[in-house]
Structures are given as structure tokens and as C-alpha cells.
Amino acid sequence: MKASELSCGTGVPSGIGACESSAPAYSGISRRRFLQGSAGLSFALALGAAPSGGSAKEGAGIGAGISAWVRIDAAGVVTIYNPVAEMGQGSSTALPLIVAEEMDADWDKVAIAYSPIEPDIYGHDAIHGRMMMLTVGSFSVEAYFDRLRIAGAQVRHVLLVNAAEQLGVALASLSTTPGAVLHPASGRRLGYGEIAQHAKVPQALPEAQELRLKPVGEFRLIGKSILRRDLRGKVDGSAEFAIDVDLPGMQFGMIQRAPVAGSSPLAFNREVIAALPDISAVIPLDHGVGIVGKNLPAVMKARQQLQVEWSKDAPAEKFDSDTAFEHYASEAAKGDAPVKRVDSKGDIAAADASAAAIYRADYLNDFVYHAQMEPLNAVAALSGDVPRAELWIGSQFPSGLRAEVATLLGIDIAKVTIHARYLGGGFGRRSWHDFGLEAVQLAQQAKVPVKLVWSREDDIRNGMFRPMSLQRMEAGVDADGNITGWRHRVVGDNASIVATGAKIPFYAIPNQAIDLLEMRSGMKTKHWRSVGYAPNKFAIESFIDEIATARKEDPYQLRRKLLRDSPRALKVLDEAVDMSPYGKETAPGRALGLAFSEHQKSLTAGVVEISLVEDTARIRVHRVWLAVDAGIIVQPDNAIAQMEGAIIQGISSALLETVSVKSGAVHQSNFGDYEILRMADTPEIAIRMIASEAPPTGIGEIGLPFTGPAIANAFAALTGKRLRHMPFNSSNIKLAMLDDGGAV
Amino acid sequence: MIEFTINGQATVFKGDPETPLLWVIRDSAGLKGTKFGCGVGQCGACSVHLSGNLTRSCLIPASAAAGMSVVTIEGIEGIAGRAVQAAWIEESVPQCGYCQSGMIMAAVDLLHRNPTPTDADINRAMTNLCRCGTYGRVRAAIHRAAAAGGQAS
Numbered sequence: 001m002k003a004s005e006l007s008c009g010t011g012v013p014s015g016i017g018a019c020e021s022s023a024p025a026y027s028g029i030s031r032r033r034f035l036q037g038s039a040g041l042s043f044a045l046a047l048g049a050a051p052s053g054g055s056a057k058e059g060a061g062i063g064a065g066i067s068a069w070v071r072i073d074a075a076g077v078v079t080i081y082n083p084v085a086e087m088g089q090g091s092s093t094a095l096p097l098i099v100a101e102e103m104d105a106d107w108d109k110v111a112i113a114y115s116p117i118e119p120d121i122y123g124h125d126a127i128h129g130r131m132m133m134l135t136v137g138s139f140s141v142e143a144y145f146d147r148l149r150i151a152g153a154q155v156r157h158v159l160l161v162n163a164a165e166q167l168g169v170a171l172a173s174l175s176t177t178p179g180a181v182l183h184p185a186s187g188r189r190l191g192y193g194e195i196a197q198h199a200k201v202p203q204a205l206p207e208a209q210e211l212r213l214k215p216v217g218e219f220r221l222i223g224k225s226i227l228r229r230d231l232r233g234k235v236d237g238s239a240e241f242a243i244d245v246d247l248p249g250m251q252f253g254m255i256q257r258a259p260v261a262g263s264s265p266l267a268f269n270r271e272v273i274a275a276l277p278d279i280s281a282v283i284p285l286d287h288g289v290g291i292v293g294k295n296l297p298a299v300m301k302a303r304q305q306l307q308v309e310w311s312k313d314a315p316a317e318k319f320d321s322d323t324a325f326e327h328y329a330s331e332a333a334k335g336d337a338p339v340k341r342v343d344s345k346g347d348i349a350a351a352d353a354s355a356a357a358i359y360r361a362d363y364l365n366d367f368v369y370h371a372q373m374e375p376l377n378a379v380a381a382l383s384g385d386v387p388r389a390e391l392w393i394g395s396q397f398p399s400g401l402r403a404e405v406a407t408l409l410g411i412d413i414a415k416v417t418i419h420a421r422y423l424g425g426g427f428g429r430r431s432w433h434d435f436g437l438e439a440v441q442l443a444q445q446a447k448v449p450v451k452l453v454w455s456r457e458d459d460i461r462n463g464m465f466r467p468m469s470l471q472r473m474e475a476g477v478d479a480d481g482n483i484t485g486w487r488h489r490v491v492g493d494n495a496s497i498v499a500t501g502a503k504i505p506f507y508a509i510p511n512q513a514i515d516l517l518e519m520r521s522g523m524k525t526k527h528w529r530s531v532g533y534a535p536n537k538f539a540i541e542s543f544i545d546e547i548a549t550a551r552k553e554d555p556y557q558l559r560r561k562l563l564r565d566s567p568r569a570l571k572v573l574d575e576a577v578d579m580s581p582y583g584k585e586t587a588p589g590r591a592l593g594l595a596f597s598e599h600q601k602s603l604t605a606g607v608v609e610i611s612l613v614e615d616t617a618r619i620r621v622h623r624v625w626l627a628v629d630a631g632i633i634v635q636p637d638n639a640i641a642q643m644e645g646a647i648i649q650g651i652s653s654a655l656l657e658t659v660s661v662k663s664g665a666v667h668q669s670n671f672g673d674y675e676i677l678r679m680a681d682t683p684e685i686a687i688r689m690i691a692s693e694a695p696p697t698g699i700g701e702i703g704l705p706f707t708g709p710a711i712a713n714a715f716a717a718l719t720g721k722r723l724r725h726m727p728f729n730s731s732n733i734k735l736a737m738l739d740d741g742g743a744v
Numbered sequence: 745m746i747e748f749t750i751n752g753q754a755t756v757f758k759g760d761p762e763t764p765l766l767w768v769i770r771d772s773a774g775l776k777g778t779k780f781g782c783g784v785g786q787c788g789a790c791s792v793h794l795s796g797n798l799t800r801s802c803l804i805p806a807s808a809a810a811g812m813s814v815v816t817i818e819g820i821e822g823i824a825g826r827a828v829q830a831a832w833i834e835e836s837v838p839q840c841g842y843c844q845s846g847m848i849m850a851a852v853d854l855l856h857r858n859p860t861p862t863d864a865d866i867n868r869a870m871t872n873l874c875r876c877g878t879y880g881r882v883r884a885a886i887h888r889a890a891a892a893g894g895q896a897s
Contacts, residue, residue, distance in 0.1 A: 088838070088839030088876045089839070090839075227833070230838070230841065231832075231836060231837075232833065233841075234844050235833060235837070235838065236829060237775070237776070237777020237816070237818050238818075240776070241779075243780065244770075244776035295763075295771060296771065297760065297763045297764065372842075373781050373789060373842040373874070374779070374840070374842045375780065422840070422841065423840060424840050424841070424842030425842060425876065427875070453780070455783060456781065456783055457783075641836060641878075641881070644878075647877065648876075648877025648880075649876075649877050670782055670784050676873055676875060677877075678871060678879070679866065679870045679871065679879045679883065680871075682877075682879040682880055682883070685880055
């Protein structure tokens, strides 16, 4: 398998350029010209292999670059460029599928290749308003859907125009069938490959409004059961992750990073390490000591003998997770706390003044680790006096990484090549550049290509975590039982992470004050699947149930009342209750809990069924029901798989996962003391995707945030006690069981 | 010098005999389907069959493989292996895919020992970690492979 290949269609003949390599993604077209062509278009227009419009035949097998997204060779193999990272979420199939749908490609003759790292062409601006190649936030299908439909339709248009000319018939007399243009009147048929051989690409492609996009009812790929292209390699061991890349002359590197984030090595036994067998370089870095050697076990062994004296002045040295919540709570209570507004509505002071009852509760969330199964790693090779850098990596943010490598080396970005590889899990961890830049630094210092590998212990002890947080909730209810005031103060590290999901855009509560009090622990924090939604929905959805219980209202009916302004949200809630036994029947020793959550534009409501294993004080989740509205679903089975995965990860984090910190150092070190959910604890899961013709929205994270509060609500139904500290491990369960229950 | 076979091929390893078998498979034999996940036998990503026994190769020194036969994901042959891989595709099991070689090695081992496992059998045998949460599909695929009676579709 060639390095740049992602996958070929089953019907794609081997040995054909388009399928073997994506390297010359737009061969014969200068980058400048390429970029010029992008002005005013939703995708860059590339010219054919013969810009004058003449024959492209000299490049048989090179293919006609009809657009930045598509190349068609003489045999009719259609190469579609995928701009996003593949970390198991399925987007590397979903995005090409959208193009193939509108251009009427024969899916069996579609090959998928990674696009070059050219954000101006292949990026999206859904997150920061400027073009980036950044696979995060469940945005891929949502951000690219319209553009790729238009791109596909433009390619179809070009093929039709050329076919009309080649056949000498009117454009309007032609139609397409998968992989070919038809002239029904004469029965003639031209395959896309035949057309592409002699195709001329017009200077200006038709604008979106001039194109006919397929109505939803005409889709034959979108919404159907199409096998993900990355699956076969993932069952026979051939799928290539960055850790699997070998280069000639490559050596192996590891880094002993400071146990406390922000510390630096002051002194270390360099000579001892350098003299060990198979060790070729010992490299001081700002944040640690790198060791490069001829094989990884030798480097691991050498690292065990490394002795480093670390600086002791990092802010995190003063941080203990044990005592942090007390600090957070006292800071949150200060009248002059320097809060940032997250959302506000109405007049919260007036709501307070007129409330018949006020309810309050605090909810706590620990640090959580990504635990992606492939430890962080990257392979870097530098060459030349004015270095060129090549990096093989599984990155969620290759365009940012490329720029960072150029800056680090002081070279032009054109001299940096990023070779995308499958990600053995991302979950937000791989959208930061640290591990890629480390590999470049080691390769630069050791003067050989280097494969940098983090051990699992490195991955945890030097992890970047979902921030621990405190959610302080307060709600005012009027004499008629309506929630009229809602205060939510989020306290924790990292303003860009910790308050996401704290808004309640679907709940009809007229007066709201949602704010953030940012803490600075000195710990490294990072986006983690659904970012702040899981901790914030834990607080919000638990609190809703607590209010309902205190007022002897049905939690489902209370949510119906709050969601009354959104028919979409009401439908999701009703479907979840309809598909589950919620409010109908409960098995002995078990209880059900309900929660609602939006994640950006997608909606869910879910029900869990739990029991409590009393002697070990552990919760078992038996069954889960989830209703989802994420608009048009491009790959239905994949969307269900994403829900299943998010539910498992959500339950895992809600029941088991905690990172504890003492004087800035992480206590946990491997899966023995950082447990994640296993097969034996996996519940039965039922998913209902709600049929929709609305534009697609994210599916990667929406299945996660409801899990924590649904479990806590089920626990309250089972025991009458409230879990207000996630994870619900045995010590937190035991504490909750001792509580008098009088929270609100 | 340690001699053994990997997927039927005679192999000689001349490095440090304490080298974990995982790295011999990956970096000396160049078979990358067997993965490094934790290095302490917790996650199962490195699972192989060592003379017919399911083994976490990160825990075994190369010296322990002397004279034995190692089978990796690239070498699973026989009807059970093909039936499991076919079932894995039918159920669309993998997400990121990193743990799946180990999952499949464990499943093939389970079906060799127990051609019709119950859910409880699967729970006991399948202790590999999957962060993407594919467990439900792994279970379904094992039942499917078992129902196929070891016949690859």
C-alpha cells in the first residue's frame, strides 16, 4: 500500500495512478494558479491537465483534475480528496460520498485520497472564521456538506458540457447514471473516464444557484448503508497509523517530560545515558530530556536510568486536586468574583425577588484523560542545509501543525510536508501540536529521521485533561411552579473549554445569568469529546430533575414544559421516552433516568437503566435508549456507531474516570489505575435517529453529554440520593449514600 | 540468538533477549498490525497467538518465544480467522481501528476454544480495551462468526 493512499473502491483496478497515489493532487497546475481560481468560488477551480483545453492524453493515468476535489482517469477511476482526519468517526468516507452523490459517480470506482494540507482550498471556516484543516467539534459533515455537494454538481456539469460537445448534441438532451453520461434519444453512453480523457474545464464553473442539486429523495449514496472505506484495513492489520511508519535510517525517540507541567530540566546524567548501548543522542529540551536510539526498547531501558533535577517554580506545583473544589467553591461565593458572562436573559434580579422558592446545588467534575488507544507519536525527517521537513502523523489539525513546524525550523511553510495517517483515537487530544513538534526537535538534534513515541505512562502523566470544574446552580420558581430564574456559575480552568455547553438555548426560562469564573491551576487542559458539554449537562440535567423531585413533578413533564418553544427538541424528548420504558415500567432493583442535551445544532434525549451493586458500591448500566436529531444523516450505520461509542465513553467517564493531582503531578500512570469501561460492563444500546431533511449537524459528540446526568437521575430514582460529583465511583457513591439528601 | 516462527516464517532475532516480543514483531519482523497500547498487558492491543495461546506480546520477552510459533493479525488463517474478519466487516466493528487487531486475535482464540460462546463467555474472554466503544459490535460479530459455524462468508 502506497503511503498516500487512503482506500480504493472495490471495483478500482490496481495499478492505476489515481488509486495508488495522491501526491500530485493537481499535477501540472501551479499552486498560485490554483489559489487564484478559488476567488469567489466555494471551492477552488483547477484547470485540466492541459489548460489550453487540448488533450490530456499524454498524462494517461495522471487524469484530468476537474476540480480541487476530484480527478478522473481514463479508466474512469474517480479520485476524491478527503480533507479531514480519520479517527474512527467515518468522515473520510462521508465527505467523498457527498461529492460522489452529486457528481453521480460510480461508488465502486471511487478512490479516496488525502487532500494536500492546503487550508485555503481544503479547509473550512466553521470554527474560527478563517480557513483551517481542523477536524474537531463534530463539524466535518456540517462544515463541508454544501460545498461538497456544489463541488460534485460542478464536476457533473463539466462532464455533461464536455459530453455534449463530444457527442455533438444539446446539453439538455443528456442525463447521468452512476459513472456515465447518457444520451437517451440515441442510446449512446459515455463513461466519465472517456469524457475526462479529452475534457476541457471551463474558466468559470457554474455558481451554486445555477446548479441543480439533488432533492433528498433522489439520494442513492447519502443516507444509505455504505461500507466505510477504512474498515478492511482495520480488520487485516494493514491500516497504517503514524506509529507504523518506518523510514530508512530512522531511529526511535522518547522524552522524559517534567512530572509537573511547566517545569524544566536543570541537570541530568547525560554522560551515563549517552554511553548506554544503542543510544545515539541525549537531547535537552525546555520541558524534558529526549533520548534517541537505534531501537525503542533500548531507548525505554536507557530512560529508566535517566536522572533529572527539575525546576520547582511551575505554578502547578501549588495545585492539589483534593483541595481544589473547596477553593473553587469559596471563589465562586465571592460577590466580586471576576466572572465572564456566558449567557444572559431577562432580569435575573427581578426573578430572584419574585421567586416563591429558590433551589441551589453544586456539581463537581474531576479531570478526565483522553485514553486514545494509540499513544501519541510522530515520525519526522529533515533534509538539506535549508531543511525540508516531513512529518508522518495522526493529527486533527494538520494545517496548524504545518505552520508551527515551519516556525519552529525558521523555514518557509512550502518546505514542510505533512503526511496524514489514521489516528488511533483523537477525542480532542490530537488537535494540539506538541507531539509533532517534539518529533521534529528530536530529528533536528539527532540528525536522523526519528519516530517519537509516548509510552502510556507519558500519555497519562503528561496528559492534557478535560478540566476539573465546579458548577454552581441556582433556580427560582414562581408561585405557579414555573422556573423563572436560572443562575449557573462554571468554575474551572480554561475559558475556551470549561463553559461550553453551559447555555440552555432550548429551555424556556425567561431570566438567566450564566457565567464563568476562570481558575488557573497550571495544569494542561484540552478539549475532550464534547468538551464542556458533559460536565455542564451533568449539572443542568441533574438540577432539572432535582427541582422536579422537590416539587413532586414528573421530570419528563417538567422538561416538556421547558422545551415548549422547540418542536424539534420536544420530538427528541418524546421519542426517547416512547422508545424506552421510562415512566411505564421498572424492573425490580433497577431504575431509569432521563436527560436531554443539545450539542451545538444536534439534539438528543436519552434514558438509562441502572442498578447498584451494593457491596462494592458500583453502578451498573444495563440498557440505554437514545433519540437523536442531527438533520440529514449521511451514513446512518456510522452515525449509530458514533452514538454507541459516545455512550460507552460517556458511561466510562461518568462511572470510572478520574485524574488526581498532587503538587502538580498526576497520580495515575496506566490502565491499571486509570480504568476505562470494558466489554463486561457494556449495556444494551438502542438508537433512534430521527428522520430529517434539515442540513446535517454533528454526530461525533452528541451521544455523550446525556450519560452522566441520566445515570445520576436514575440513581436518585433508585436510592433517593443525589450524585453530585462525577465520576460516580464507589467512593463518591458511598459519600452520596451518607448524604441526608436535602440538597435543594 | 532466538529462533522461532512468525506466521509460519522462520525468524531469527539477534537483539537483546529481554526485548518484549511486541517490538520484535513490529520492528524486527516489520509486522505492524500488532499494536502498542499500554506496555503492561492491560489493553490487549498487542495480542498474538503464541504456539496456540492468546498472549499479550508486550509482556513476553523475546527469549520466551524461542522454538515457538507466533501468529499475528497478518497471519490468522483458517476458517475461524476468516469468519471473524468477515463478521467484523458485516457488523462494521472498527472505528479508529487501533485496538481491533488485538480484539480479533482474542475473538479467534475464543472461537477456537468455544465455537458457540454465550454473552457471559464473551465478557470473560474479551478483556481488551476499546476507547471508541465498539464492544457491542464486537459481541455481535463474535456471535455472527459463531453462527456462521466457522464458515467465512
